[in-house]
Amino acid sequence: MIMDMSTRMFKEEGWIRKTCKVCGKPFWTVDPDRETCGDPPCDEYEFIGKPGIPRKYTLEEMREAFLSYFERNNHGRVKRYPVLPRWRDDVLLVGASIMDFQPWVISGEADPPANPLTISQPSIRFTDIDNVGITGRHFTIFEMMAHHAFNYPNTPIYWMDETVEYAYEFFTKDLGMKGEDITFKENPWAGGGNAGPAFEVLYRGLEVATLVFMQYKLAPPDADPSQIVEIKGDKYVPMDTRVVDTGYGLERLVWMSQGTPTAYDAVLGYVVKPLKRMAGIDKIDDRILMENSRLAGMFDIEDRGDLRVLRETVAKNVDIAPDELTRLVRPYELIYAIADHTKALTFMLADGVIPSNAKAGYLARLLIRKSIRHLRELGLQIPLSEIVAMHIKELHKTFPEFKEMEDVVLDMVEVEERKYADTLDRGSDLVRREIERLKKQGVGELPLERLMLFYESHGLTPEIVKEIAEKESMTVHIPDNFYSLIAKEAEKGSKGEEEKKIVDFELVQDLPDTRTLYYEEPLMKEFDAKVLGVMEDWVVLDATAFYPEGGGQPCDLGELNGVEVLDVQKVGKIILHKVKEPEKFKEGGIVHGKINWERRIQHMRHHTGTHVLMGALVRVLGKHVWQAGSQLNTDWARLDIAHYKRVSEEELKEIELLANRIVMEDREVKWEWLPRTEAEQRYGFRLYQGGVVPGRVIRVLSIKDWDVQACGGTHLPRTGLIGPIKILRTERIQDGVERIIFACGEAAIKEWQKERKIISKTSEVFRVPLEKLPETAERFFEEWKQARKEVEKLNKELAKLLVYELENRVEKIGEIEFIGTVVEGDINHLREAALTLKRPKRVVALISEDSKAVVVSVGDEVLQKAGELIKIITKVAGGGGGGKKDLAQGKIKNILKAKEALEELKKAL
Helix, strand or coil: CCCCCCCHHHHHCCCEEEECCCCCCEEEECCCCCCCCCCCCCCCCCCCCCCCCCCCCCHHHHHHHHHHHHHHCCCEECCCCCCCCCCCCCCCCCCCHHHHHCCHHHHCCCCCCCCCEEEEEEEECCCCHHHCCCCCCCCCEEEEEEEEEEEECCECCCCHHHHHHHHHHHHHHHCCCCHHHEEEEECCEEECCEEECEEEEEECCEEEEEEEEEEEEECCCCCCHHHCEEECCEEEEEEEEEEEEEEEEHHHHHHHHHCCCCHHHHHCHHHHHHHHHHHCCCCCCHHHHHHHHHHHCCCCCCCHHHHHHHHHHHHHHCCCCHHHHHHHHHHHHHHHHHHHHHHHHHHHHHCCCCCCCCHHHHHHHHHHHHHHHHHHHHCCCCCHHHHHHHHHHHHCCCCCHHHHCHHHHHHHHHHHHHHHHHHHHHHHHHHHHHHHHHHHCCCCECCHHHHHHHHHHHCCCHHHHHHHHHHCCCECCCCCCHHHHHHHHHCCCCCCCCCCCCCCHHHHCCCCCCEEHHHHCCCCCEEEEEEEEEECCEEEECEECCCCCECCECCCCEEECCEEEEEEEEECCEEEEEECCHHHCCCCCEEEEEECHHHHHHHHHHHHHHHHHHHHHHHHHCCCCEEEEEEECCCCEEEEEECCCCCCHHHHHHHHHHHHHHHHCCCEEEEEEEEHHHHHHHHCHHHHHHCCCCCCEEEEEEECCCEEEECCCCCCCEHHHHCCEEEEEEEEEECCEEEEEEEECHHHHHHHHHHHHHHHHHHHHHCCCHHHHHHHHHHHHHHHHHHHHHHHHHHHHHHHHHHHHHCCCCEEECCEEEEEEEECCCHHHHHHHHHHHCCCCEEEEEEECCCCEEEEEECCCCCCCHHHHHHHHHHHHCCEEEECCCEEEEECCCHHHHHHHHHHHHHHC
16 A cells, blocks of 8 residues: 655654664654664664663553543543453454444544543453564553544534644653654554554654554455555555554553563562562563663564573573573562453453353453463462452552452452362363373374363363373473463353344345334224235234343244234334235235233233343352343243352342332333434443444433433333242353343242242141141151161161172182172162272173162273173173273163173173
């Protein structure tokens, strides 16, 4: 792409466009003698040990300096957005400030909160996670300070001239940076389907800002060839909206002002210093860390080879052996990574990410387990939650939501730590079994895909796997970018479900939008409308009170002119009714519609009840609780929530009581259509509990002082009409997601009646009054337990008799002792006897004549496994079974072949 980027400032103030003698890229400078662009590796860091900004800034001071500068220049200050982007479903985490305004603001479907605006947006990227702590500059979490201008058609704000001038003035006048050391390097930008020319702003070897002029989008297949431009190998066409998309590195500018050995020392000292003290690590010469950061800026550390070269070069420059350098710097690298990862974790958990095995929760768990592993390598016993608490203590003045969420966030981390400990206990056996299997196949090195699977499916970090594997003489190679590979898989995001195919859109695209009577009058039971079209089994009307399937709410059923309506669906803004006899409908005809009201009113009760229940869940369990899905039926409804542990019985009681209190208070339920941005600014992103809602204007449902959501369902006008709410049960449907099954109104009453019937029947069986049921059931249970103990005692006595009978039946097969016979008794007798008769060089195989049970026990010095031997028996006598190395059990089909099967087993031995 060739574009004239000679801005007004460059022309008026004598800037020179040059070509870098190292990388060959064009750049702008006021220094006539400058030959390089200022970007590593063309130039190295010149600020470490000698800050490039006259005064030292903290994060808070630098952030405020930036935002205040742009406020003075007529930009609206916008609060940070959550790092979990509830307003979109195509990405897992916010990785740049522009993502706050995609897709709705850029597409023009929503107004920006201010135009132009300025923001400092916490951003999380896992791209360089394996370099965090090593290079001195890479972060998982960073704040992207930005100013944005959205130039809509016929509404220009500003473009390249002003953007460059703002950057230069802020850097030189407000921060006191030297203008002659600033360069603007031309480097076109492309990402997320958009592209445009861009400047990288460089200062003393460090990129401090990127100024992107987003004006292109990916070209569609039928694009006009004259409109197409090629950028970085892809074809683009002009956008209607031109966006100034800038990013200033907050942490980098603070580092520039302090000149510390690493960026971590400049911005994470409140965690780094305590961890250094706890770890008791050797005091290191700052010169070593400075040299490491300086040279790391010249490297792209992609693999072990790059890291080795970096280590060797640093060691040579500071006159120290590479191994000794690694010993000295490794603890620092671990501490820097822990400080960064736990800060990212604090933002993620406070903004509603629940650690799990999926999506953003998977990335949170990755940070937790990687940090725990680093603590273990340092020999530190400190709980990870204590480190997260350090971040909350430091950051809550800027981000007060951290203090509000502190108890839940710390509890989440503690729960995850316990889960990880359990995982390690269970995982060791899993790894050993896999290694044993691979060895039998002649494999000497654990494949990378198995290493990744151990992490993804079982949470076992590669270092743990390597530790176990090497004890079993199995080689394990851990790629330097292992965690980046893992994160890349997770960050692919999720695609929404494909839309249900009803009819070809072309058949309905010329029809007017269907008037939605179910919104205008939710309690409407009958209506008249005009037929606009008939397509196969589907009838389109000019207006309808039939609610189409959507948002977890089933469609309405009923009649049109007495003809049964089987299904109702929506295509765009056209509503289609599937009817039993489509031939009875003609275009232009008038029809009378009648809703199945019993069905509809239950859906309305359950839908409004879902909102009431959601408000109760948030108040009892915490603000991290988020709707993960819902489905309504006439008899019951389900609400899936993101939550990090099981809901206790006491919590369920409190939730149910609170929800019914809101019902009894008969609170007003209102719905209104609001512009998207106005709704977000008024209510926040909790609007999107039910998922992303498209459109410039969205329907907002609110229960007074209780719950507000963007929702397209049908609702009751007051909570009192819901009737009683009864929680039926909860289920753990997946890691991090709890399912609440509940019923409202008549459905709840039917559930109570069903319970009463069960209790009455139980009372009859026990022959006691209802109030005596608990103590009677308890007494019967105790008696049953006592009887069971007696049975177990008798089983052991019977087993002893069986053992006594079998001890004289030992046969010798080479070095192996063998007892194999058909006996009487159930599987418990056989198992007890087989274990009692077990000896190091003995195989015991017992088959029950009456129950056809079979048990095999194998001593420790016998090469064959019990599970393999039982298969020999079942192959002859039919049936099946299995078990561990020392004990297996099962059942045969043909007792007449039992002795033949035992003979076959003897041959095998």
